[in-house]
Amino acid sequence: MNETREQRAKPVPMAAVVDQWKETELSKSRNKYEKLSEKIMSWEDKKRKKAKRKLHRTERNVEKTKLKAVQRFRDENERIEIIVASARAHAYESRMKEELKVKQKANLMRTTGRKPSACL
Numbered sequence: 001m002n003e004t005r006e007q008r009a010k011p012v013p014m015a016a017v018v019d020q021w022k023e024t025e026l027s028k029s030r031n032k033y034e035k036l037s038e039k040i041m042s043w044e045d046k047k048r049k050k051a052k053r054k055l056h057r058t059e060r061n062v063e064k065t066k067l068k069a070v071q072r073f074r075d076e077n078e079r080i081e082i083i084v085a086s087a088r089a090h091a092y093e094s095r096m097k098e099e100l101k102v103k104q105k106a107n108l109m110r111t112t113g114r115k116p117s118a119c120l
Contacts, residue, residue: 014113021116022106026099033095040087044080051076 051073058069109116 014115015110017115018106018109021109022102025102025106029095029098029102033091036091037088040084040091044084047080048077051080 055069055073059066105116
């Protein structure tokens, strides 16, 4: 019983606690943005398939209509590409900002010697 009290009394090195907290936060952030990236890809696939179905439906009509449909398909794909690129850039930028905040907070904790309140 005395051994367990002595073991509990030993302080955990601050750097290890901060590193563990930092890795946990970075992992959470990465998982969050991976899910966001998957949603973006899913949305992109859904929109591309919808545009392709619309193209096939329209291709059955007259040649003039077909040419217009192909142009609309290209325009739609360009629009989708712009939106996806913007969403990916925004997600990446948000991720980088969040990771930077976590790293700065970890450095502050190291310098002040305070443990994060959310640490285990």
